[in-house]
Amino acid sequence: MDFRSSEQALGPRSEDVLPTTATAAVKVVIVGGFGVGKTTLVGSVSEIRPLTTEETMTQAGVGVDDTAGVERKTSTTVAMDFGRISINEELVLYLFGTPGQQRFWFLWRGLFEGALGAVVLVDTRRLEVSFDVIGRLEERGVPFVVAVNSFPEAPSYPVDELRGALDLPASVPIVLCDARSRTSSRDVLMALMHYLQALATAQEVG
């Protein structure tokens, strides 16, 4: 029963239809390098099969040589997968998995604006790709937690060592997860929510 894009073109399947009482939506952004498991995480907690939205990138931003004599403009399609969780009858949470490279973030205008927060998904074999992402989120003032996806073959480090390597302040939570597990992925989102709750409390007190 897999019709791929033609299935999408039909619109939502009857079980994917939101109740008419759904009046408000919030979003969380899952950021990470290629192959780190963003789509896996989104897919394991989403109530719908992850969907893909695309944006076309033309001219600037495409690393293609401007060959003389090429008349047609090059365009690249960049895809972003997302999922959905109905929180209650009125509120819907959307999860967007986006590549770590900042040039992609601008393709979806307002991806981070109004987001509750972000999850930086990390693979311990390629920690370095997370440095830039973390820096950018800090710059933008987007609250985030770090989730370390436990690949069986990846080395495991104590959390303190990871915190040091990622140069993370003590306040930013680091959680270990298995993106394939629904419960584990749910707990990552829960960690972000508890962190946001603590930030909100601190603000009220302060």
Next chain:
Amino acid sequence: MSDAGADWEETSPERLYVITGGRSGSSSPTGLDLVTLIVARSGPRPGMQPEHEAIVRICQAPLSVAEISAYLSLPVSVVTVLLSDLLAEDKVLARAPVRAAALPDRALIEAVIDGLQKL
């Protein structure tokens, strides 16, 4: 990540130009977010542009801008232009997302925690 299945012809700049009449998403001050929920006010009408008709058809129940983009295989920027037409003609309603100010509201976070706990 999943570029597999991306159809270059479907999203060729030429086709998108035709659909939007050459307008780009940046010029529409609709304030539509990826998670703005869209609901049609009525059913599709004969004579509508096919893309407008498709949006009205799939938005009989609320759908986010991102979902509309996914189901119609159109970039969000194009969907935004089409939605601004439909909003101007009162064919659809937009339910603005809950926007987190500097920090999200505690009640909102608690609602999300309650919802996640039920998963």
